[in-house]
Amino acid sequence: MTGRSANFLRHVAQTSDAPISIEVDRVEGSYIYDKEGKEYLDLIAGISVANLGHANPKVQKAITDQLENYSHVMVYGEFILEPQVDLATRLAQLLPDKLDTTYFVNSGSEAVEGALKLAKRYTGRAEIISFNNAYHGSTHGALSIMGNDFYKSAFTPLLPDTRIIEFNSKNDLKEITEKTAAVIIEPVQGEAGVRIADNEFLDALRAKCDATKTLLIFDDIQAGMGRTGKLFTFEHYDIIPDIITLAKAFGGGLPLGAFISSNKIMSCLQKDPPLGHITTFGGNPLSCAAGLAFVNELLDTAIMDGVAGKAQLFEDNLNHPAIKEIRNKGLLMAVEFDSFEFNKKVIDECIANGVIVDWFLFADSSLRISPPLNISDEDITKACEILSNAIENIN
Ligand SMILES: Cc1ncc(COP(=O)(O)O)c(C=O)c1O
Incomplete structure (x- = not known):
């Protein structure tokens, strides 16, 4: 050794x-x-x-070019930083209108935390529903919605008002009610050992969320960014979620995460209270330059x-x-x-x-x-x- x-x-x-x-x-x-x-x-x-x-040479060059210019300047959301704005704009061009606003964070867990807070704040509800064998990260909120007791029971108490239902079970969708702020799902479950949501099931899930005015969150952190052959996993299906979370490959090898929604939904983090979600390093210029180069390279090839x-x-x-x-x-x-x-x-x-x-x-x-x-x-x-x-x- x-x-x-x-x-x-x-x-x-x-x-x-x-x-x-x-x-x-x-x-x-x-x-x-x-x-x-x-x-x-x-x-x-x-x-x-x-x-x-x-x-990857294109991503490396974007990072070194940005590094020679500037890296951290100011906490998230206060200054106009070219790589950050350009990446958000590129994502908006690639996504449907209802997913045109990006909040940048540093990791997958943070993206999930942000998405959960956003759903609670927007709906005024508390309950979050997730799925058996779901993995959404290791921080307290993300751990609370993990669909596996072995890895979370040593850390209780966790978030109240969370509920786990069966993946691909249309019958379990009855658990979603007017009390449910959000349902979060990996359309392709990663840590469950690659379990894929059925088309019909996701259609029914979307319909139930619409009927109860519950926000539907797709966690694309592991399966997004080209891994399944599409940039976003919803492109394999006929439905569009209300919020998407990204991380992992998204930063081209640098730490970068995001939760993405509509401008209307996202704007509730702006008031009552203002600064409803803040981060020092989220959307760091180096990470965003790398992320933009990564996305462009993926799409240009x-x-x-x-x-x-x-x-x-x-x-x-x-x-x-x-x-x-x-x-x-x-x-x-x-x-x-x-x-x-x-x-x-x-x-x-x-x-x-x-x-x-x-x-x-x-x-x-x-x-x-x-x-x-x-x-x-x-x-x-x-x-x-x-x-x-x-x-x-x-x-
Ligand atoms: C689907 C999914 N969500 C969230 C996370 C958490 O991401 P991070 O490790 O960047 O916090 C992971 C990590 O494996 C993941 O696979």
């Missing part, structure tokens, strides 16, 4: 007993290189962040069009009787095995052989594949070979 590894374990707060502990030296595209020069093909992209690969084909290539190359199921929406993929123990051994063997994979928080027998969206076909074939060999060796 090097001195730095020991210091990592001793002085950087740990969240588990077994961190992956690769000491990063440099990155390029789909690859991470450690201090010994070993290369790792990154099949998880920093948990769905590096959607254009690591150190055919990368999103290639997502379905690349997902298919993974599926075609992963055939083993130990694989129970492969679930995916684009390049958010879950490869399901019999048990966590088996999955963990496969993951360890893959990492030892230079392919980084992981499991899902609420689906620990499923192996996570969420690579850069521009991963090459050769790298997919190579990764599948290493993964298949790992499965075979352990089986």
Whole structure:
């Protein structure tokens, strides 16, 4: 163990007993290189962040150009900062009219906190409904609506007036009433191990929210920004949410989150009280410059069009009787095995052989594949070979 590894374990707060502990030296595209020069093909992209690969040249240039000009100047919302205004304007051009106003924050959890506050403030109601196996972040509000007791029960009491219902259950929609401020849903649930909302279910959810004047929030933090082959997950469906949350890949590798709604809804953060939601660093100029370069690059290239084909290539190359199921929406993929123990051994063997994979928080027998969206076909074939060999060796 090097001195730095020991210091990592001793002085950087740990969240588990077994961190992956690769000491990063440099990155390029789909690859991470450690201090010994070993290369790792990154099949998880920093948990769905590096959607254009690591150190994308266009994004890097936008960051360095902005850095040479200015970074933090003033708390969020007071000064006119070009990268922030330009990114909000670009999003407004890409989104329907009812989603034309962006509030920038620093992370996914913060985006969710902002969205929940906005819904409570706008509707004057308190109740928030979320779904079984939902993951919306680790802060108190986001944790309160997590659809998994194991990870939240040690932190109670949490927010009152929260309720968890069954994903894809039209029957459970009866729980949504005139008391409900918002329903928050990941149309493609990530940490549940890639569970996809049915079209019909989302139609019924939208109708119920309309009938009860409840705001519908789509959490696109993990599945948005091209991961499913579309910039926003609602584009796979026929409905439009009232609020969208973004983060992860949105900042092009820098910390950036957002909650997005209509100007009318958003304006209630302006008065009674004013400054209804404030942040020092939200919408930092560096992060917004990176985010704008990321969004532009994603849209200026055919990368999103290639997502379905690349997902298919993974599926075609992963055939083993130990694989129970492969679930995916684009390049958010879950490869399901019999048990966590088996999955963990496969993951360890893959990492030892230079392919980084992981499991899902609420689906620990499923192996996570969420690579850069521009991963090459050769790298997919190579990764599948290493993964298949790992499965075979352990089986
Ligand atoms: C769907 C979803 N929402 C919210 C979050 C929280 O984002 P962050 O970790 O940036 O706070 C995550 C993170 O994994 C997520 O997947």
